[in-house]
Amino acid sequence: MNEFFIFFQTIIPELLQGTRVTLKIAGGALFIGFAVGLPTALIRVYGSPWLQLIVTGYINIFRGTPLLVQLFVVYYGLPDLGLTFSRLTAAYLTLGLNSSAYQAEYFRGAIQSVGEKQMVAARAIGMSRFKAIRYIILPQAFRLVMPSWSNEMISIIKYTAVVFLIAVPDLMGKAKMVSSRYFAPISTYIIVALIYLVIVGLATLILRYVGKRFETPGLESMETATR
Amino acid sequence: MPEKPILRIENLRKSFGGTEIIKGISLEVLPREVVVIVGPSGTGKSTLLQCINLLTRPTGGRIWLADREITAPGVNVNRIRQRIGMVFQEFNLFNHLTTLDNVTIGLTRVLGMKADEARRKGRFELDRVGLSDHADKYPAQLSGGQKQRVGIARALGMDPAIMLFDEPTSALDPELTGEVLNVMHKLAREGMTMLVVSHEMGFAREVAHRIVFMEAGFIVEAGPPQQLFEAPRSERARQFLSMIARSHNGADSPEDQRGRVADDATRKP
Known part of the structure; x- marks a missing residue:
């Protein structure tokens, strides 16, 4: 046991460095996911049929393919088309866009459960569609979305672990290095978990x-x- | 009456898909007039109200609010709706806002009123519907009757030229309709112009200046309450009104009904 604590003290600084990266990626991805997902949801609910179709396609592509495949396409595939990203940018982008597709669906569900009647009532006192969404629909949708948004946050924190596969030094990446340096996979990964x-x-x-x-x-x- | 109508509807039509719901309705409402629309369900009464504040676009015909044709192309519908108060059957209060904020949000966000001025006005309107003690409660904490009174206060806050009521008491338990009808009665006395879709015959008799009987997308008959209740010209109106009187008031005959209303009338302040 004592041995474990000494090991713990030895590797923890490096793992915490990785943790910082993990937190940054998770935070960034959730932010991008929100910034892209919310407008996507609004288009999905209120947009013209054509826009709805495009947005639905976007959502289905990101929800219908594995995150790891998306990451490899962005990091290894897109450079062929002249789009080269740094490792970290590829991580933010992939996780962010992936999350945006899920968040769009959660926001859509929340907006729809606020109900058409709230919109009608807001329009009836002379609010524009924009104001009705801003002051009446979204404040209620945000409250309703909390449980599923909380799940999305948990998922994204855990999914960040895939970025070690493009050699981003996140918590998982650092763990890989530490465990092979000390030949101690079990103790390392238990600490990581x-x-x-x-x-x-x-x-x-x-x-x-x-x-x-x-x-x-x-x-x-x-x-x-x-x- | 030489007065100009506040609301003038000319040959209004509305279809959904291939079905025509409103088949050419013309109606005028004068300032301070209370008009109650009655008729079987599914005859387009609610659709008519929705057309008037342009929540639904009419398929044909024209509507004027005072001197302004609101069905003309290029009219700012948001401006028009500010001047037409709407009270919904199911209240449709903003669930995330307090009672007071339900009234003030239109004042601040639509009319651009300052926050403290809006609060003053909001409290005034809540007082008008007898809810000043409930300003800080949320809709989910109110009874149905209280919710509907907030709905009325919210519409009143915008200082509308006319108030539309879409079956304001139909979603309420019977013992809660009274408080809402009392508020509406008070508004009528204060001179508010009101167009009411309702099955509350007691209210219609006492408060309405005119009853409009609608069926199958047409106005079948319109006239003062005495005429419609006691000597309707059309057979359909007679049938419908006697049926409504029985089912809504439990009265066996029109005589009982009249006696009750007379009682109410004597109690009026």
């Missing part, structure tokens, strides 16, 4: 707190039921 677990746990707690903070009085039970 624990680090992922702690990150996911903390992130979930934060999101749950945010969700509680913005809960609409009187609607708590309904939201908990969906959670």
